Amino acid sequence: DTGVSQDPRHKITKRGQNVTFRCDPISEHNRLYWYRQTLGQGPEFLTYFQNEAQLEKSRLLSDRFSAERPKGSFSTLEIQRTEQGDSAMYLCASSPWGGLNTEAFFGQGTRLTVV
Amino acid sequence: AQRVTQPEKLLSVFKGAPVELKCNYSYSGSPELFWYVQYSRQRLQLLLRHISRESIKGFTADLNKGETSFHLKKPFAQEEDSAMYYCALIGRATSGSRLTFGEGTQLTVNP
Numbered sequence: 001d002t003g004v005s006q007d008p009r010h011k012i013t014k015r016g017q018n019v020t021f022r023c024d025p026i027s028e029h030n031r032l033y034w035y036r037q038t039l040g041q042g043p044e045f046l047t048y049f050q051n052e053a054q055l056e057k058s059r060l061l062s063d064r065f066s067a068e069r070p071k072g073s074f075s076t077l078e079i080q081r082t083e084q085g086d087s088a089m090y091l092c093a094s095s096p097w098g099g100l101n102t103e104a105f106f107g108q109g110t111r112l113t114v115v
Numbered sequence: 116a117q118r119v120t121q122p123e124k125l126l127s128v129f130k131g132a133p134v135e136l137k138c139n140y141s142y143s144g145s146p147e148l149f150w151y152v153q154y155s156r157q158r159l160q161l162l163l164r165h166i167s168r169e170s171i172k173g174f175t176a177d178l179n180k181g182e183t184s185f186h187l188k189k190p191f192a193q194e195e196d197s198a199m200y201y202c203a204l205i206g207r208a209t210s211g212s213r214l215t216f217g218e219g220t221q222l223t224v225n226p
Contacts, residue, residue: 003158033213040124042201042216043159056213091159095212102212106159 002026004107006092012113013082020078021110025094032075033104034067035091036060043091049075082114117142117206119217127223128192136187136220138176138202146204148178148185149214153199162187162200172196192224 005024025032030051035043048056051072069075089111093104118141128134148165163171165178176187203214
């Protein structure tokens with residue numbers, strides 16, 4: 001499968017612990033996005049990278065969240081001191097450089113459960 | 116602010132019946148509109164985009180700027196169309212082509 005890859009697929013953690021998720025985009029894509037999806041809702045934008053530069057962060061991304069994309073390849077999303085409200089599906093997407101109509105390719109997501 | 120509204124969380128039709136999934140948006144400029152679909156146990160994927168004026172798997176969507184709508188239609192639904200459908204937009208003033216999604220409509224096509 002040469003699509004967007006996310007690891008792990010599932011993560012159960014205790015409240016207060018830190019977690020880190022990884023996303024490997026399609027290799028030639030220079031744009032990478034993180035979204036969060038809670039039950040019954042559509043995906044909500046968290047942050048966006050163009051190559052290694054983080055160009056936009058949503059207000060949803062509190063200080064406990066940090067994302068990186070070293071060398072403009074894979075990306076990590078870390079959540080510190082997890083809370084039960086962080087339980088959600090975290091989706092990564094990538095797209096090539098292009099206009100507004102450029103298709104975003106999504107990974108299968110990481111489902112986080114905070115107990 | 117930009118917003119996408121899908122008024123129906125659930126929609127159930129019989130095979131062969133017409134289907135329409137509603138989508139309304141609010142955006143001060145001219146947005147780009149999309150429909151994404153997620154089949155059971157599969158990843159979210161693009162179904163169609165308004166700029167292409169294409170028909171994918173028999174689905175079409177027309178952008179109505181006056182009504183700020185982008186409804187998805189298919190004249191004869193098939194069982195394999197059962198999936199979660201999300202309407203989404205990108206605002207022209209938005210950096211990086213990030214998507215704003217609606218809440219989604221779960222379509223079930225009954226035999």
